[in-house]
Amino acid sequence: MANEKDQGTPLRLMAQDADDLTIVASALESAVTRPDAMTWRRGERRFAVLFNRFRWETVRGARRPKTMFERIQSGLVIDGVLSVSRQGFAPGGAEPVLELLTIAVEQTTAPAAQVTLVFAGGALVRLDVECIEAVLSDRGKPWTTPRKPDHGLKAE
Template structure:
């Protein structure tokens, strides 16, 4: 075969992606953009130094096909897992309020010394979660079958 693979040629499969450098994280972030989750779906395990969120992720990778075929947009439950977390800080997020639904806008990495740094989860409404990490090790894994997005619309961002 002499031509490059195209996105349309890919088979439908659950995502299972790992980001080990900032460039990988940009891709993972774009696929997690507009995921929603209640506060009680966040957990930090201090012993194994793991932070995880069960997200209801909008399937951006499927949106062009859904639009083209005039079928409903989809979401899927995914686990966002961040390893080697040394410290968690929040801004504009009340960790005790477990009922608030949060919306993830972006995941970024602020490098520090050596491989260490801070992963920042930017949330709608000026909220943020900062995770001081020993190194960049982030996984996004779909854990359920896709379902019709309750709004039946793609998320929009005013310019």
């Protein structure tokens, strides 16, 4: 297990436009969650999801190949959400485990947008937002894992 000084600073990213959300998406690439870890508070216009995030920042640029990697629990909160739709899974259940591939943004009437969480296997969560306002923040301490996400892509 990594000791405290190896754990680094917890990640906290804010997104206020599509470019910012691209950075959040890269930090969340291959993060896993379940439908029961997602909630929409309609009255507060807030959508939140808890992920087990792979800590890419501890791998990229490493001087030597790592044999152990890290995951950490991370929360993504998106405010200003007007509506939520899901595809490919039922809300509220523990199954299936969903692996995030990316977050897509389609600008509608500025500053409004449609934010789509795209999961492996074709599952989606589509959020209509009045503006892009999101925060990703790590929670707790990381834990080790021997597995690095691999989508079967070979480097050329």
